[in-house]
Every structure is written in structure tokens, then in C-alpha cells.
Amino acid sequence: MLKLENLSKHFGGVRAVDDLSIEVNRGEVFGLIGPNGSGKSTIVNLICGVYTPTAGSIRLLGNEISGLTPNRRLVAGVARTFQNIRLFDDMPVWKNLWVAQNSTEDANKHNLLRRWFGGAGSDRDEIDALLEFSGLGGRGGELAGSLAFGEQRRLELARAVAAKPQLLLLDEPAAGMNFDEIKDLAKRIKGLREQDMSIILVEHIMELVMGVTDRIAVLNFGGKIAEGTPDEIQKSSVVQEAYLGKPQDVA
Amino acid sequence: MEYYLGIAQTIGIHALLGWSAYVLLLTGQLSLAQVGFFAIGAYVSAILTTMFGFHIVPALMVGALLGGFFAMLVGFPALRVKGLMLVVATIAFTQFVSLFFFNVHWRREVDGVMAGPDSTQGFREIRFYAANGWDTLDVTLFIWLFVLLVMVGLWWLDRSRAGAVLRAVGADDLAAQSSGINLTVAKVTAMTAGGVIAGLAGGLYAHSATYVDHLTFSVLLATFAIAYPIIGGIHNVLGTLAATIFIQGILIEGLRFLGDWRNILFGLLIILVMNLKPNGIMDARTMRAIKRIFAGGKTADSK
Incomplete structure (x- = not known):
């Protein structure tokens, strides 16, 4: 490996x-x-x-x-988390995960125009599943920077996992x-x-x-x-x- | 009426210039080169309409594309510098463009009259609107058509993955890169988009001013360009427009009756805004308040 x-x-x-x-x-x-x-x-x-x-x-x-x-x-x-949390603080929790969906599989899911300029659409299902996995279900709309320390750590892990x-x-x-x-x-x-x-x-x-x-x-x-x-x-x-x-x- | 339309034109053009800096600020790049692209758009589109008889729309498009092209060229070396060093590098670019046009002497005969940029004398024969019988209202609407187009475009961008990626790069470029975002592509794309918008604004400016010279494209104007998104905040696209109206409409025009005292108040108000609203006029809190007002209105209607 x-x-x-x-x-x-x-x-x-x-x-x-x-x-x-x-x-x-x-x-x-x-x-x-x-x-x-x-x-x-x-x-x-x-x-x-x-x-x-x-x-x-x-x-x-x-x-x-x-x-x-x-x-x-x-x-x-190869995905990672950081020793000192590095989230995109001023962005909503779900967008922190959205921008990290960059695996080859995700990149090829839609054509270029749809991928870059379309809405989240079907990406939301996967994001919601990741939030659920991280114990952040239903909190996708909050700003990442406003989460508690432990929640931020969980979000950072979810962001790494979002890249499959x-x-x-x-x-x-x-x-x-x-x-x-x-x-x-x-x-x-x-x-x-x-x-x-x-x-x-x-x-x-x-x-x-x-x-x-x-x-x-x-x-x-x-x-x-x-x-x-x-x-x-x-x-x-x-x-x-x-x-x-x-x-x-x-x- | 003419006077107010004139202010509306200035606000429209300056809002576009502010948005060209806004796109870059999303990725965390502070650029004073926007006025350089603005100058390129101004001279190129004015040369096309005045010296070669182009219609203004294709001339603006060419100016915008060339602005974007030069922005892309500046974007690559600019990747190597950040923060204050980028500011210095981009000031140098604006100075370079300004001094380039200071030296351009290229005139040709159009309908028996000489026209074109005349180095130190400036470019004086930009008369597309007058020659085609557009009045001030037509010109104002024409400018605001582009203002609306760019505003809707940027609003759309902010809802897309591309917009989220730009903001991610601005928030933390190492975390963005480690999440699979190509920093070169993101930053150069933002630079190019900013150059296109600045080039467009420049073309609109040259035609409504009917006269440009190298002194127009100063570092002071570049400072204004970044002041709009900084004072307005980059929370959303409306902030830059609000700040442009605030500065151009209220501070510069509205306080004209104060004479020389205006400059003092101008500085004072900027300090005040920066202190009371460090994330810009249209920060997250203001947006929530606005949404509450509208939501409140809706419930009142439903009763």
C-alpha cells in the first residue's frame, strides 16, 4: 500500500x-x-x-x-488532518466538505461545467452522510468557525474522508x-x-x-x-x- | 437629472472595478493591478471604436478579454508572492501600464480628423455615444446592464463549487491544497476573471468620460478599487456595491457642500466603518438583520 x-x-x-x-x-x-x-x-x-x-x-x-x-x-x-485544526472558518460546514470532494471518481461524476458551476445537487446526499458519520447531522448550515473544538476536529476528519x-x-x-x-x-x-x-x-x-x-x-x-x-x-x-x-x- | 445620471455612471463603473478586486480577495490576494487591466480595457476598446469604427459591444468584449489575458500573465508570477509583496508587485504593474500609455503615440485619420492616443496629451476623441445619438440616460442604462450582468454572474459563482473553492483558497491555502484544490488554477482563474471585469469597466469608463490619459490610471484609483470590497466586505457580492454607493455617492458627491472639510470627514468615516464593521458593511450580521426584516415582512403579509 x-x-x-x-x-x-x-x-x-x-x-x-x-x-x-x-x-x-x-x-x-x-x-x-x-x-x-x-x-x-x-x-x-x-x-x-x-x-x-x-x-x-x-x-x-x-x-x-x-x-x-x-x-x-x-x-x-492521500488525505490528511492537521495537528492544529485548519478549517475554512467563514464557510458553512457543508461547503467545507463540498470543496474537498476531489477524488477521481467525484471529478468524473459530472461534466466540467456542471461540476464547477452547477449547484451541489446530488453531492448533498454524500455530504449529509459524512455529517451523520461525524455526529454533525443537521448542522451543515452553521459556519465551520463557530463549531466547538471537538466538533471542529470531527469536521476536519470528515473533510479528509470526503476525498475518498x-x-x-x-x-x-x-x-x-x-x-x-x-x-x-x-x-x-x-x-x-x-x-x-x-x-x-x-x-x-x-x-x-x-x-x-x-x-x-x-x-x-x-x-x-x-x-x-x-x-x-x-x-x-x-x-x-x-x-x-x-x-x-x-x- | 444629468448630474444624478453622471453619479450613477460613476458608481456603476467603480462597482465593476471593485468587483474585479473582490474576485481576487476571495482567494486572499490583494491586488493593485486592477487599474492596469482597467487601463488596458479603456485604451483598447476606445482605439477600436474611435480609430477602427467598431460598435461599442464588440470593442468592450475585446478590451475585457485583453484585460483578462494580461491578468493571466500577471497571475503566474504573482503566485510566488503573497500579502504585502503582492501589493508591491501589482503596484509596479499598474505603474508600468500607466507609463506605457504615457508613451503611446498612435494617431490615424478618421473622417478627415486625426484621432488616437497622443502620448502626454491623452486620448481625446472617444465619441461613440455622441456620434450614435445616445443620450445620458441610454449610457447610464447601458453601463448598469453590465453592472447587473456581472453582479448576477458573481452571485451565481458564489453558489457554485468554483466559488466555494476560491473562498477555501482564501481561508487557508495549505488546507485547500491538501483537500485536492489546485492553487495555481484557482488563483490564476480568479486573477483572469478579475482582469476581464476590470477591462470591461475600463472600456465603459473611457466611453463615458470621452477622454483618457495616463494620469487617470493612478495608484489612488487602484486603492479605491480594493477599498470597495474591503469596506463592503466579501461576505457577498452586494457589499462591494454598497461600499461604492457609500463612498462615491455619499462621501464624495453627497458631502460636496462641505468643501475642503469633505476630505477630513471622508477619512474619518472610513476609520469609523473599519472600526465598527471590521468585516465590511455587508458582514454576516448585517445580512442576517436584512433577512430578518424581509422574513418579518413575509409573515406580516401572510396574516
């Missing part, structure tokens, strides 16, 4: 991501964890095209995508959420996984990561220090060292 090979991103002398190789399978929820500054967000930005890699390759379904702009990558099948991606990148989707909201998010992630979507989850909140992921890679200083199932990661001494330091340091 997604294959990162020897991927590096250097900012001057800083090796934010260094010679990293990861493979994510279809329909898998893949966790990316690591201490602050370990390169998680850089990887998200590399996969969705905000940064171009210094070296290495990014393949999606066998196709090299590292040369594509972010919008072309969305069409290729193969791969969904979630950059700290639970940041600032309370316990109930996190449980709700976990349910939603599992629901998307059942639709055969691959998901990369970058997150600090371990209850969420351990609860929903199939496999996890642990990063430190831009490189991968461990990879495995949630159980294996929790038992790994290397991971405990990265987060807590070596036992003799404490002594």
Missing part, C-alpha cells in the same frame, strides 16, 4: 527524518509514536507533499508520489480532547478501517494508539527504533529507554 524507502529529510544540519523505511498494508491502522522532535510530523508532511524529501522514495500502490504537489497526492489517494482516500494521515487527532471524545474518535477510526482505508495515526495519547492500531513504529531522532504490534511495543526495552531514559541514568 504505502512504502517509504530510505526516506530522509534534512533541514540544514538537522536530520529530522533519517534513512527511514516503513511499509503500511491495506486496511491497516499504523501508529507512529515517539518523543517530541522525533520526526513524526515531518513524516506526515513528507507523505502528503508539504515537504519534498532530501533522499529516498515514497510509493503508494507501487507508484512513486514524492514528486507530486499536495493536491495531486490527494487525487492519488486510500490512505488517511491523522496528525495528533486527539490533542486537546477529553476522555469521551477520544473513545468516540477510536470508534470512528475503527469504522474507517472497516471501509478498507489505511490509516497512519500520529499520536501521543497511548490509550488511543494502543487501542486502535494494528502495528506501531517508534521513532527517535528521525529514525525507527522499534516496530511491532501494540503488545510488542509496550514490552520493548528500547522504547522504554527512548521515553524514560536508561535505568542506570536514573541511578
